[in-house]
Amino acid sequence: MEIGLHHFVTLASLLFVIGLVGVLVRRNTLVIYMCLEMMLSAATLALVAFSRYNNTMDGAIFVFFIITVAAAEVAVGLALIVALFRRRETVMVDELKELKH
Amino acid sequence: MVDSLFYFFAAMMLAAALFVVVSRNPVNSAMGMILALVGVGANFFLLDAPFLGVLQILVYAGAVMVLFLFIIMLLDVDQAAKIPVPWTTVLFGLVLLAVFSGAVWWLVNGADALPTPENVSATPAALPGAENPGAFTSGAKSFGYSLFTKYMLPVQIAGFLLLIAMIGVVTLSKKQKQA
Amino acid sequence: MNAYYSELFSFHLPEVILTGGALLVLAADLLLGKFSSEPVRRALAALLGMLAMGFAAEALSPYLRGDTSALGQLCLLGLSGLTLLLIAGTSRLRHPAEHVALTLFATVGFSLMVTANNLLLVFLAFELSSITLYILAGFDKSSPASAEAALKYFLYGSVAAAFLLFGFSLLYGLTGEIELAELGAKLSVLPASPLLVIAWIMILAGFGYKAAAAPFHLWAPDAYQGAPAPSAALIAAGSKLAGMLLLVRLFAEIGFSPLGPALQTALALLIAASLLLGNVAALVQSNFRRLLAYSAIGHAGIVLLMIGIAPADPQMAFGDVLYYLLTYGLASVGAFGVAAVLEANDARGQKLSDFAGLWQRSPFLTICLLVFILSLAGVPPLAGFFAKFNAFYDVLGSLDSAALTSSPFFWLVLLAIAMSAVALYYYLQVLKQAFIAPAEETRPLRIALPATTALLFAAAGIVLLGIFPEHFLRLLF
Numbered sequence: 001m002e003i004g005l006h007h008f009v010t011l012a013s014l015l016f017v018i019g020l021v022g023v024l025v026r027r028n029t030l031v032i033y034m035c036l037e038m039m040l041s042a043a044t045l046a047l048v049a050f051s052r053y054n055n056t057m058d059g060a061i062f063v064f065f066i067i068t069v070a071a072a073e074v075a076v077g078l079a080l081i082v083a084l085f086r087r088r089e090t091v092m093v094d095e096l097k098e099l100k101h
Numbered sequence: 102m103v104d105s106l107f108y109f110f111a112a113m114m115l116a117a118a119l120f121v122v123v124s125r126n127p128v129n130s131a132m133g134m135i136l137a138l139v140g141v142g143a144n145f146f147l148l149d150a151p152f153l154g155v156l157q158i159l160v161y162a163g164a165v166m167v168l169f170l171f172i173i174m175l176l177d178v179d180q181a182a183k184i185p186v187p188w189t190t191v192l193f194g195l196v197l198l199a200v201f202s203g204a205v206w207w208l209v210n211g212a213d214a215l216p217t218p219e220n221v222s223a224t225p226a227a228l229p230g231a232e233n234p235g236a237f238t239s240g241a242k243s244f245g246y247s248l249f250t251k252y253m254l255p256v257q258i259a260g261f262l263l264l265i266a267m268i269g270v271v272t273l274s275k276k277q278k279q280a
Numbered sequence: 281m282n283a284y285y286s287e288l289f290s291f292h293l294p295e296v297i298l299t300g301g302a303l304l305v306l307a308a309d310l311l312l313g314k315f316s317s318e319p320v321r322r323a324l325a326a327l328l329g330m331l332a333m334g335f336a337a338e339a340l341s342p343y344l345r346g347d348t349s350a351l352g353q354l355c356l357l358g359l360s361g362l363t364l365l366l367i368a369g370t371s372r373l374r375h376p377a378e379h380v381a382l383t384l385f386a387t388v389g390f391s392l393m394v395t396a397n398n399l400l401l402v403f404l405a406f407e408l409s410s411i412t413l414y415i416l417a418g419f420d421k422s423s424p425a426s427a428e429a430a431l432k433y434f435l436y437g438s439v440a441a442a443f444l445l446f447g448f449s450l451l452y453g454l455t456g457e458i459e460l461a462e463l464g465a466k467l468s469v470l471p472a473s474p475l476l477v478i479a480w481i482m483i484l485a486g487f488g489y490k491a492a493a494a495p496f497h498l499w500a501p502d503a504y505q506g507a508p509a510p511s512a513a514l515i516a517a518g519s520k521l522a523g524m525l526l527l528v529r530l531f532a533e534i535g536f537s538p539l540g541p542a543l544q545t546a547l548a549l550l551i552a553a554s555l556l557l558g559n560v561a562a563l564v565q566s567n568f569r570r571l572l573a574y575s576a577i578g579h580a581g582i583v584l585l586m587i588g589i590a591p592a593d594p595q596m597a598f599g600d601v602l603y604y605l606l607t608y609g610l611a612s613v614g615a616f617g618v619a620a621v622l623e624a625n626d627a628r629g630q631k632l633s634d635f636a637g638l639w640q641r642s643p644f645l646t647i648c649l650l651v652f653i654l655s656l657a658g659v660p661p662l663a664g665f666f667a668k669f670n671a672f673y674d675v676l677g678s679l680d681s682a683a684l685t686s687s688p689f690f691w692l693v694l695l696a697i698a699m700s701a702v703a704l705y706y707y708l709q710v711l712k713q714a715f716i717a718p719a720e721e722t723r724p725l726r727i728a729l730p731a732t733t734a735l736l737f738a739a740a741g742i743v744l745l746g747i748f749p750e751h752f753l754r755l756l757f
Contacts, residue, residue, distance in 0.1 A: 003107045008148065009453070010209045011111050015118055015137070016446055017201040022122035023439060025194040030127050030173055032435060034134045038118055039442035041141050041161065043449050044153075050453030052148045055237045058458045059449070061247055062400050063153055066445065067160050068259045069407045072266035073438065074165050076411055078172045079270040080418050080431050085176050087424040093435075096428050208474050254288055258392065258404045261299060262411065265385050268306070269415035272378045 008049035016042035029081055029091045033074075040070050107147055114140025122194070125186075127173045131166060138162040152241040292395075294336040294353060295388045301332020302384035309377030322376035326368035326730065329380040333361045333387070344755060348595070351755055352394045352525050352602055358741075359517045359609045360387040362734045366510040366613070369731025370620035373420055373508060382419075386412040386514060390522035394529075399448045399458040402526065406444065406486075410437050413519060416511035417503055429506025433515075436489060436499035444486030450479035451534070464534040477542050483530070484546060490523030492573070493580040494553040504573035505630065509620035512569065516576060516616065517609030524583050524601050531587060532594030547588050548688040552695060554581030559699040562706045568619055568632050571706060572612060575656060578703060579608055582696050586671050588689055589678040599756035600667075600674050607655060607663035607745055614652040614738035617731060618645055625725050632710060637719020644732075645725060646714050651739045655746070657707040658700055663745035668700065670749075 015038060022035030044063045051059025085091055117136035124130045138161045145154035248256050289296060305328045313321050337357050343350035360383060367379055389409030396402045414437060418430025452458055454476060455466040470476070488496035504512050558577030565571040583601060590597035622629030622638075622645075629635075639646045655664035672693050679687050727735075745752055 003104050003147075006209055007107065007111075008144065010205060011114070011144070013205040013209060014115060014202060015141075016442075017198065017205055018115065018118040018122060019442070020201065021194055021197045024197060025190055026122065028127060029431065029435070030169070030176075031121070031124075031130050033438070034121055034130055034169065036435070036438045036442060037161075037165070038121065038134070038137060039439075040445060041138060041157075043442060043445040044157070045141050045144055046446065046449040047452065048145055048148050048150050048153060050449060050456075052150065052237055054453065054456035056456050057237055057243060057247060058400070058456075059452055060150055060153060060237065061244065061252055062403075062449075062452070062458065063150075064156070064244065064248075065252075065255055065259055065400060065404060067153075067156055069262060069404065071160060071165055072262050073407070073411055073441075074168060075266045075270050076273075076414055077434055077438070078168060079273040080414065080427065080434055082172060082176070083273050083418060083421070084424075084427040084431050087427055091176060096432070208478060250284070252400070253285065254292065255400055255404055258401075258408060261385065261388075262404070262408055265382065265408070265412055265415070268378055268382065269411070272375045273415060273418055273421070275375075 005049060005053045009046055012042045012046035012049065015039075015045065027092050027094050029084075029093060032093070033077055033081070037070065037074070040066060103147060107144070110140050110143040110147070114144070128170065131170050131173060134169070135162050135166045138166065149237070149239045151239060152244060292392075293339040294357075295391050297336040297339055298332055298384050298388045298391070301329060301335070302381040302388075304332070305329055305377050305381045305384070313377065318374070318376070322368060322371070325377040325380040326364050329364045329384055330361060332384060333357050333364070336391075348598055348602070348756055349394050349525075349529075352521075352598075353391045355602060355606045355609075356387060356390045356394065356518055356522055359521065359606075359613060360384075360390070360514065362610075362613045362617075362738055363510050363514045363518070365730045365734035365737075366513060366617050366620055369728040369734060370617070370624045371508065371510055372624065375419075379416070379419060379510075382412050382416055383510070383514065386416065387518065390518050393522040393526045396526065397460050399452065399460070399463070402460075402530070403441075403445060403448060406490075406523075406526075407441060409519060409522065410441065413437075413511070413515055416514065417507040419511060420508045423506070425506035426508060427506075429503045433499050433503040433507070436496070440486045440489030440496065443482045447479045447482030447486065450475055450482070454479070460530070460533040467534050472542070480543050481546055484543075484550065487523055487527045488550060491520055491527075491580040491583060492577050493550050493584055494557040494577055495550075497554070497557070497577045497580075500577060501570045501573040504576070505567060505569045509616045509623065513613040513616035516572070516612040517605075520576075520580075520583075521602070521605040521609050524587065524605055525598065528587055528590045528594065528598050528601050531590035532597070544588065544688065547584060548692060551581045551584045551588070551692050554578065554584065555692070555695055555699045559702045559706075563702070565706070566632055567630050568635065568710065569616075569630055571632070571710070572615055575703060575706070576612070578699060579656075581699075582668065582671055585675055585689065585692055585696060589675055592678050595756075596674055596678075599753065600671055602756065603745075603749070603752065604667040604671055607667045607742060610738045610741045610745075611652040611655040611664060614648060614735055614742075615656070617735050617738065618649045618652070621645060621725060621727050621731055621735075624728075624731075625723075626721060632713050633717070633720075635710065635713040636717035637722065638714040640719050640722060642725040642727065645727065645735070648735045648739045649714055650711060651742055653707050653710050655742045657704050659704075661746050663742045663749070666746055666749050672697065 019035045019038035023032050026032050044066050047059040047063050114137050117133045120133035121130045124133060139158055142154045142157035145157055305325050308328060309321055309325055337354055340350050340354050364383055386409050389405050392405035396405050414430055414434040417433050418427050420426035455463050457463040457466055485496060492500040503515060554577050558574050562571050562574035565574060583604060586597055586600045619629045622634060655662040658664045658668040675689055675693055679690055684690050
């Protein structure tokens with residue numbers, strides 16, 4: 001069977017799903033964050049595939065910006081994780097129970 | 102040729118992604134993540150977008166993941182690896198994966214779920230003062246052209262986004278002086 | 281600079297001014313900060329920030345008539361300006377210049393969200409405001425609670441961004457367009473496909489997070505409780521107003537024409553869950569900020585109810601949402617301001633019992649709190665009542681009167697009215713503490729001038745918008 005749009009979109013959706021499952025089941029914030037990046041990457045793959053098959057440049061350029069934004073977001077996110085680790089000595093979400101009434 | 106490459110990279114990417122989710126040690130997860138991101142980059146190449154493929158591998162699999170590894174090493178957390186994973190979590194994960202993957206299969210491969218390329222016309226609006234490069238091309242030139250014409254505003258916003266991230270990281274990580 | 285660049289520049293002049301202001305604040309602090317004390321630096325930064333806001337508002341003023349999005353931007357500037365006053369008046373945090381600059385950058389993001397006309401700009405503006413707010417939520421470096429709140433806000437926010445992005449990529453894939461207007465035109469002739477439903481549900485999930493609508497609300501109580509008060513106020517007021525105005529525009533431009541029923545059902549479920557969960561969970565809260573968070577979830581339900589009529593009448597929905605969230609934003613900035621003043625004086629002001637005897641300690645603060653809380657509860661003649669009344673009236677008016685009871689929105693309006701009565705109970709609990717409960721602490725409260733100004737403006741805004749709503753609404757319709 002010829003490789004077509006379906007294949008790429010299925011692949012992107014499966015990557016998104018694996019990332020989402022990782023976010024839901026893992027308890028380590030660093031791994032959760034990696035899975036989040038995986039979800040973003042899945043969206044970029046879908047965009048490039050759509051861009052190729054729709055024959056417009058918009059999707060590909062969208063991806064360019066997503067990569068930039070993700071880099072900025074990673075920096076901030078890791079800074080927050082480090083800041084929390086300095087005060088609480090943990091990266092596990094189960095132990096984040098300071099904020100309850 | 103393209104077919105077998107696609108299947109190879111797709112299998113590698115999904116296997117690496119699953120490894121990220123199941124691996125107990127964050128360092129192993131990060132390694133799997135790098136492989137998965139390289140797989141995404143390879144797929145960009147297959148989609149005739151070599152510029153984005155290179156960018157993906159340089160920025161994502163390179164810089165971003167090195168940052169991740171750096172933080173993992175810095176925090177040196179391995180207490181997590183010793184806690185046994187409850188079987189309910191494993192079951193929950195498997196059920197979620199099965200349900201979502203089934204849904205994806207049904208959605209994407211159902212009849213008429215996706216438009217075929219023919220029914221989407223590609224007639225982008227003309228830009229003020231310049232003709233539109235429009236159609237999908239693989240060259241980096243069309244990126245450069247678009248970024249400084251149609252996408253001028255997003256480029257500026259992305260630039261300031263990076264500045265904000267820098268300010269934020271500096272203020273968040275600066276050690277509090279004992280007053 | 282060619283014609284296209286200068287056109288872009290003048291169209292986005294308010295954002296340019298705000299960005300320039302933020303850079304100026306940073307530069308001034310870098311040059312003068314060494315020679316001055318912390319309070320002076322904070323005052324200088326806030327002053328420059330307020331000036332930038334003023335100039336940006338001035339740049340907007342020619343467009344106010346006839347352009348509702350300019351009015352939306354102006355309201356966002358107002359709410360962010362009040363937050364700046366709170367920073368100047370109540371905050372003891374380090375790095376005041378960065379605090380002010382980031383608030384200005386967040387305002388740029390809000391402003392872009394209101395004017396964005398393609399999916400790429402929508403995504404960038406969404407991320408610009410989100411990333412700034414993550415940093416602001418974690419800005420109190422002395423408190424573990426702040427770091428935890430920021431991390432939770434960040435993790436949920438990133439999930440929302442990923443969902444939003446995948447939804448956008450599906451929309452782009454189905455049409456090949458990212459400009460909202462052309463996207464809408466193409467979507468309207470496309471047959472309803474399951475992929476389109478998924479795309480919209482993913483987008484709703486992304487915006488549900490911004491609005492703190494159930495079941496995407498889990499970050500809200502923690503972020504409201506742990507973040508520094510000015511940041512929490514910004515998250516509650518500005519971010520929500522910008523996000524919901526953007527959602528109205530998305531609904532209006534790319535509407536739900538091919539898949540009315542499916543999307544309406546999803547929206548109705550979201551509304552019902554938010555109304556029920558928010559108001560019921562708020563009943564048992566003993567923490568003032570968590571109470572505000574759960575009540576915010578309830579309010580999000582009402583806002584989504586108004587957004588449900590956006591495809592039928594975008595102009596009306598935009599006006600209603602703007603009026604509702606402006607009054608809500610003023611009241612929540614005010615409420616966070618009152619809590620912040622208490623915290624600045626006593627080092628505690630989170631628990632409801634910390635408000636005991638407020639009337640003896642500061643009648644001014646108590647009167648302000650009374651106005652804010654009663655407006656949130658929707659008691660006439662304050663603006664909150666009029667906003668709610670307007671919302672229910674317009675939603676009912678947009679329904680088909682022959683088949684009224686068959687529409688889910690009719691029952692949702694009834695549910696919202698019933699829940700408003702429930703809400704009255706927990707809001708009165710706050711006032712009971714402030715007016716009746718015996719004081720543990722009797723020291724009179726000291727309120728800094730900027731905080732007084734912010735509270736006065738917020739309270740006056742609520743009273744005036746409530747008594748003379750027609751002056752504001754005339755600008756809208």
